[in-house]
Each structure stands twice: as structure tokens, then as C-alpha cells.
Amino acid sequence: MSLTAALDSARASLMASGIQSSTISRNIAGASAAGYSRKIAVLDNLPGAGVYVAAIQRAASSGLYNNVLIATSSSAKQGAIYDGLQKIASATVDDTELDQSPTAQLNALKKALQQYANAPDNTTLAQAAVTSAKDMATALNQATKTVQSVREGADADMATSVANINQLLAQFDKVNNAIVKGTIAGDDVTDYLDQRDSIVSKLSEEVGVSMSIRTNGDAALYTDSGVVLFDKTARTVSFTATNIYSPGTTGNAVYIDGVPVTGANSVMPLKSGKLAGLAQLRDKDTVTYQSQLDEIARGLINTFRESDQTAAALPDVPGLFTYPGAPALPASATVSVGLAGLISVAASVDPALGGNVNLLRDGAISGNPAYKYNTAGNGGYSARLQQLIGGMDAAQPFDATTQGKPSGSLIDYASSSTSWIENQRKTADSNVTYQKTLLDRSTAALSNVSGVNMDDEMSLMLQVERTYSASSKIISTVDEMLQSLLAAVGN
Secondary structure (H helix, E strand, O other), X not given: OOHHHHHHHHHHHHHHHHHHHHHHHHHHHHOOOOOOOOEEEEEEEEOOOEEEEEEEEEOOOHHHHHHHHHHHHHHHHHHHHHHHHHHHHHHHOOOOOOOOOHHHHHHHHHHHHHHHHHOOOOHHHHHXXXXXXXXXXXXXXHHHHHHHHHHHHHHHHHHHHHHHHHHHHHHHHHHHHHHHHHHHHOOOOHHHHHHHHHHHHHHHHHOOEEEEEOHHHOEEEEEOOOOEEEEOEEOOEEOOOOOOOOOOOOOOOOEEOOEEOOOOOOOOOOOOOHHHHHHHHHHHHHHHHHHHHHHHHHHHHHHOOEOOOOOXXXXXXXXXXXXXXXXXXXXXXXXXXXXXXXXXXXXXXXXHHOOOOOHHHHEOXXXXXXXXXXXXXXXXXXXXXXXXXXXXXXXXXXXXXXXXXXXXXXXXXXXXXXXXXXHHHHXXXXXXXXXXXXXXXXXXXXXXXXXXXXXXXXXXXXXXHHHHHHHHHHHHHHHXXXXXXXXXXXX
16 A cells, blocks of 8 residues: 555544544534434445545334334323313212212112101201212302313313324424435435424324325325325314204314315224314213213113103103103113203202202102102101102113113113213223333333433544544554655755
8 A cells, every 4th residue: 555545544534533533522412402313424435535424324223113103092092081080080980089980879868768668757868868969969050160171171181182193294394404415425424314203193192193205315104094194295184163062062183285184074083192082081981971871861761750640651850850842751772962060950859959858759749740659648647658668779771872781770881971071081091001011112122222321422533533643643653764866865
């Protein structure tokens, strides 16, 4: 090798070492930054000219990154469902001090009726039974408010999620354009690639997403149901929030580029992500539980209905428990939407409204004497009270679509409703724990591949410094040899 070739090789090595050193310093500085991936200076050889830095690459794994996206979306969905169910269960099932669950209130009402039946002439016990009935109605009213409040909250969170998605897509558009332009120009775009991955990771919290890489680093985004989120341009995600919810309210769908991705009419529904979880909570889980509450209310009205005690064959009418649709009874085994929020104790038997508590014992709560059971006005009459107690234990049909017990006593159905909401919450909680564990492991695996190890970087820095020192020594030696050669020629 000639002195000139040795000099050129040493100079190239110095330049490459300088870039390597800069890259290592960059890694050390970014080690604690979220989403930063280790950068690698890739060396190559030029014939007779030594080494050079051919490119700056990222340490990455598309497979592990996709696993993180999937785990993030799944965890976000289950978390949204669990949070909503937890609010409902805490207010309607878990309140052990106040015993506000429908099952607890039914058992309390039955106990109060039994005590009253044992002493039907005791006005204090009659008032206690009516008070228990009012507590029962209030519990159903409050449970309805809680369920609809959770639906309202889910709807509002869906609006926030949609706004976040649109904002992230706008950011993705800018970074993706920078990557394409930089790749075409041959620039280092690794930091932009980190930014893009970070944006997609945040996006995966809101909606299940996958990324497809194309020519020049261009990327396209799709939901987990196949709807395009980004392809050259960001697609519009739209949603109109519903501010006030009642049991009969149907929430609006989320649209991506005009395609509904939530709701009953969605042909490509989202499968994961916070948005999918909120939609399931708002449109399915809470609606099912509300239907169960409505069936409990219908069962109460049916159980405590009054029948004609004459030969007139008049239709049955609501008794102790009534609703705005009286004097007609709700249709049998059919959900009357929102009934749990409307049920109340008849004013004629409520002493707070000037009512007579003894009507619970005697009948004719509706005001029609044809429905009076205690026709003799006997203070010790208990047959009607015993009939009501037996009615609470008697089997009756319930709407099978509510996922509660389709046939059984009112108390049995209420218990099955409590079991259902508890099972849904427990399942969501287990899913949250599993998905978070999976996410932690996926994130750790990706970090092992793409993250910065300070010990490795410092070790590599020492190697680069040795190479730099050796190259400098070669240049110094060649310089001395050239000086000596020039001096010899000059003499």
C-alpha cells in the first residue's frame, strides 16, 4: 500500500469514527426518552479507500412492534369496559352499608311484608312495609340514573377519543411526509421514524390499528377491522356526541371516511382500542343491564297487581307499584324500556302524599272498590299480604333477551341480574390484568431489541476511540514518513 493510500484510508477511518462517536452520543442522550430506538452507524468498504458510513439505521423489530400495538389496543378496550362496569356495580351492587342492590331491596321488602302480615292491624309495620316499597322503587330509579350516567360518560369519552384520533392522524401526516422526502433525498430519517412509531402507539390506545410500510418509507394505516385511517392523506373520523341519555336513547355511530365503525349498523366494527370499549359499554353492556332493571320493575308491578274481586271480570291493574302507563299493566315477559326509572309507589298508599297505608292490606289501591280484597274491613285480615309474599316467590316469565333468568321468581331474576353484572365486571377485570401483563412483556421484548443499553454504548465508544486513536497514529506516522521523504529528495 502506498503512503497516499494509507493516508486516505486513515482519513476515511477518522471520519467514520467521528460519525460513530456522534451516533453513540446520540443514543446515550436519547436512552431515557420515550419511544427512542437505538441508532446504528452502518459501515461499508470502498476499494482502496477504507471504510465509510453507508447509512444510519434504527434497531427495530416490526413483529414485536405490532405485538405492542395489539396489546395496547386490547388493554385500552378492556380498561374502558371495566371502568364503566365498576361505576355501575359500585353504585348498585357493592353498597353493602345501604344495601341498594335490587336483590337486597326485594328481600327487605319481603321481610317487611312478612312482619306486617303477622300483625296486620299494626300501623307502624304497615308504614314500614310501604317505606320498604318506596326504597325499592328509589333503588331502581337511582340505578337507572347511574346506568344512564355511565352511558353519557362513555359517549363524552368517545367524542374525546375521536378528537384525539384526528389530531394524531394530522401529526402522522406531517411526519410521514418528512420521512418520504428525507428517504428520497438520502437523509437520516431515523428520528422521524421514531416519531411516527410513537404517534401510532398513541393511536393504538384509541383504536386498533396496523401500519403498512411502502416505497420510500411511506406508510398506510388501517383499523383492525380493515377501514383505512391513512393512505397518502388522513381520513376524517367523525362523531356527533349525545349530551343527555335516557334508557331509550341510541348513541350515534363513529364514522371513518363515511364508514360506520360502531353501532348496530356498522359493517366493519372496531375490534379493539378505547373507542371500541366505550362503544360496547355504551351500546351493549349498559343497555343489557338497564333492560334487566326494567324487567325487575315490570316484575314488581306484575307481582303486586290487583285483580277484580267482583264478577265484573275487570282487567288487572297496578297496585302498590305503579308507573305512568297505569291503569294498563306492562306487557308480559317484554322489556318496557326505561320502566325502572319511572316506577313508583302509588300515591294512595303513601302517607307522605296523604295516602292510606292500610290499602296495602285491604286492596283497592287503584281507587276502584271492585279491587278491594278486605271487603269486611277486618283489621286482622292478612290474606292479601300473604298473597303478595307468595307472589314474590312465584315463578313468572321474563324477557329472554335480557340475559337474566328467563323464568323464575322475581327475587331469582334480580339475583341473576346481580350475578350477570358481577360476572361482566370480573371478566373485564381479568381481561385488563391479562392484557396489561401481555403489554408489559411485549414492551419489554421490544425494548430489548430497540432500546439503548448504556453498558453496550460505553463499550462501543471505547472501541471507536481506539480506532480513532489508531487512525490518528497512522496519519501521524505517514506524515513523518512523507516529511522524511521530502527532506531526502530536497537534499
